[in-house]
Amino acid sequence: xxxxxxxxxxxxxxxxxxxxxxxxxxxxxxxxxxxxxxxxxxxxxxxxxxxxxxxxxxxxxxxxxxxxxxxxxxxxxxxxxxxxxxxxxxxxxxxxxxxxxxxxxxxxxxxxxxxxxxxxxxxxxxxxxxxxxxxxxxxxxxxxxxxxxxxxxxxxxxxxxxxxxxxxxxxxxxxxxxxxxxxxxxxxxxxxxxxxxxxxxxxxxxxxxxxxxxxxxxxxxxxxxxxxxxxxxxxxxxxxxxxxxxxxxxxxxxxxxxxxxxxxxxxxxxxxxxxxxxxxxxxxxxxxxxxxxxxxxxxxxxxxxxxxxxxxxxxxxxxxxxxxxxxxxxxxxxxxxxxxxxxxxxxxxxxxxxxxxxxxxxxxxxxxxx
Amino acid sequence: xxxxxxxxxxxxxxxxxxxxxxxxxxxxxxxxxxxxxxxxxxxxxxxxxxxxxxxxxxxxxxxxxxxxxxxxxxxxxxxxxxxxxxxxxxxxxxxxxxxxxxxxxxxxxxxxxxxxxxxxxxxxxxxxxxxxxxxxxxxxxxxxxxxxxxxxxxxxxxxxxxxxxxxxxxxxxxxxxxxxxxxxxxxxxxxxxxxxxxxxxxxxxxxxxxxxxxxxxxxxxxx
Numbered sequence: 001x002x003x004x005x006x007x008x009x010x011x012x013x014x015x016x017x018x019x020x021x022x023x024x025x026x027x028x029x030x031x032x033x034x035x036x037x038x039x040x041x042x043x044x045x046x047x048x049x050x051x052x053x054x055x056x057x058x059x060x061x062x063x064x065x066x067x068x069x070x071x072x073x074x075x076x077x078x079x080x081x082x083x084x085x086x087x088x089x090x091x092x093x094x095x096x097x098x099x100x101x102x103x104x105x106x107x108x109x110x111x112x113x114x115x116x117x118x119x120x121x122x123x124x125x126x127x128x129x130x131x132x133x134x135x136x137x138x139x140x141x142x143x144x145x146x147x148x149x150x151x152x153x154x155x156x157x158x159x160x161x162x163x164x165x166x167x168x169x170x171x172x173x174x175x176x177x178x179x180x181x182x183x184x185x186x187x188x189x190x191x192x193x194x195x196x197x198x199x200x201x202x203x204x205x206x207x208x209x210x211x212x213x214x215x216x217x218x219x220x221x222x223x224x225x226x227x228x229x230x231x232x233x234x235x236x237x238x239x240x241x242x243x244x245x246x247x248x249x250x251x252x253x254x255x256x257x258x259x260x261x262x263x264x265x266x267x268x269x270x271x272x273x274x275x276x277x278x279x280x281x282x283x284x285x286x287x288x289x290x291x292x293x294x295x296x297x298x299x300x301x302x303x304x305x306x307x308x309x310x311x312x313x314x315x316x317x318x319x320x321x322x323x324x325x326x327x328x329x330x331x332x333x334x335x336x337x338x339x340x341x342x343x344x345x346x347x348x349x350x351x352x353x354x355x356x357x358x359x360x361x362x363x364x365x366x367x368x369x370x
Numbered sequence: 371x372x373x374x375x376x377x378x379x380x381x382x383x384x385x386x387x388x389x390x391x392x393x394x395x396x397x398x399x400x401x402x403x404x405x406x407x408x409x410x411x412x413x414x415x416x417x418x419x420x421x422x423x424x425x426x427x428x429x430x431x432x433x434x435x436x437x438x439x440x441x442x443x444x445x446x447x448x449x450x451x452x453x454x455x456x457x458x459x460x461x462x463x464x465x466x467x468x469x470x471x472x473x474x475x476x477x478x479x480x481x482x483x484x485x486x487x488x489x490x491x492x493x494x495x496x497x498x499x500x501x502x503x504x505x506x507x508x509x510x511x512x513x514x515x516x517x518x519x520x521x522x523x524x525x526x527x528x529x530x531x532x533x534x535x536x537x538x539x540x541x542x543x544x545x546x547x548x549x550x551x552x553x554x555x556x557x558x559x560x561x562x563x564x565x566x567x568x569x570x571x572x573x574x575x576x577x578x579x580x581x582x583x584x585x586x587x588x589x590x591x592x593x
Contacts, residue, residue: 008520020473074562139579140578148539151541152540155504155507157508159506169512170547171547172504172547172551173544175544176543176547180540
């Protein structure tokens with residue numbers, strides 16, 4: 001699948017931006033804080049209606065603006081999305097969509113960023129968001145089950161917070177919470193199970209050492225969910241919130257049977273984070289007839305040449321890649337594509353995408369045999 | 371008005387002032403009618419104006435009939451004392467009908483849901499509208515639902531079966547679970563509507579989730 005064009009209004013730092021993309025590689029160069037990451041985030045929001053960086057799109061609207069617009073063409077299909085605190089509207093080929101199903105079937109995305117290392121050593125919330133972002137792209141009912149679980153959880157917590165206590169109302173929502181909780185757990189377990197061999201393969205391909213990686217799905221409710229809920233009743237009473245359940249899920253990474261967040265080196269952690277994203281790309285490429293669009297946010301800068309090349313080789317072949325960077329040192333290693341700069345436009349919050357003027361445009365060498 | 375005009379010095383200012391002071395709107399009664407019509411759901415300023423003008427200009431408009439219908443409806447319609455459905459008298463047409471099957475009671479969320487079920491013609495029992503669903507995020511609790519009335523009816527009329535025809539969304543399920551829990555001590559059978567394939571359509575017309583649910587809820591085939 002190919003993203004052809006993108007136009008933004010009031011998205012993060014952008015008042016407006018128009019961009020076109022190369023079917024293979026588009027490399028966007030720009031100084032720090034010009035909005036390279038936000039541009040990739042906007043692509044993810046356009047294609048998936050959610051940001052891989054934040055849970056709520058509320059914070060993505062440009063300060064002072066009412067709502068954001070992302071608009072673009074993928075494989076000549078026209079996607080439009082408007083989001084404000086009060087309203088959200090989406091259209092596919094200029095026809096407003098009441099449900100997201102057909103809109104979300106147009107494109108799938110993998111987002112690789114420098115900050116991915118936090119997937120290994122950061123809070124569990126990031127790993128849940130990683131699973132959710134993949135799940136929503138891989139499984140038809142993931143989004144709906146996740147939303148239903150979330151709503152049941154918030155409703156149940158609302159009753160737990162009430163004085164005097166409302167055991168019957170809590171119990172009514174407990175049943176719904178259990179139902180969607182079991183479903184969500186099953187889907188996440190399935191995702192982790194499918195990810196593990198791909199992570200192992202990608203990790204080995206990049207690090208080139210025979211290291212053993214394991215993924216452990218740590219349930220937010222040990223034992224079975226129902227019993228865990230019953231046993232946590234006293235704690236719920238004290239904290240007035242649901243303390244066990246899939247909203248506390250986590251994934252543990254083991255490197256040679258040791259937790260990677262504590263024992264792995266920085267380099268190993270970084271490789272593991274990349275391997276997770278590559279596994280995600282692999283699953284999406286395997287399950288669908290066309291590879292996902294890859295968004296690579298400044299990932300090459302931190303890697304040495306060998307790992308950079310290995311990463312490039314591991315990307316699904318024939319996938320469109322949109323890459324941001326601050327430096328051009330390694331550009332010659334990229335296959336053919338377009339290189340452009342992200343710059344300030346005439347108005348204060350406008351941004352422009354400019355092709356490198358001929359002459360200063362870096363020369364591409366065709367990628368040789370591996 | 372004339373004082374404003376006198377205050378103006380330049381020609382340009384005078385023109386603006388004259389325009390403002392000469393701005394004419396419809397006479398008061400029409401403006402009032404437009405204001406009232408705008409309060410109706412789905413009626414914007416343009417539609418309100420069009421309806422008001424139609425009433426004034428069309429000889430056949432019979433505005434008094436419309437006015438009578440509106441005022442009478444509001445005065446004559448009230449919720450049924452027993453089930454909450456729309457009624458002209460103390461009881462609605464369903465509750466007052468002696469031919470209805472009193473051994474089955476169908477619980478719905480809103481009074482308007484009764485109409486959807488009645489149109490199917492499959493159910494001959496009585497209804498009970500809760501008037502909402504359990505939704506703490508919208509600040510709707512059990513005390514806002516007509517649950518006391520339901521319990522009273524179940525105790526008094528002893529129906530054999532209570533059918534929960536509530537939505538399949540999160541709040542609908544929680545409400546169903548709450549009501550089922552409430553009725554569990556009353557000794558009546560509690561059931562809920564099935565989920566599955568839309569009738570009269572091929573499998574290609576159902577969405578994935580509906581097919582999945584229908585598949586899980588499949589029933590034995592009796593030739």
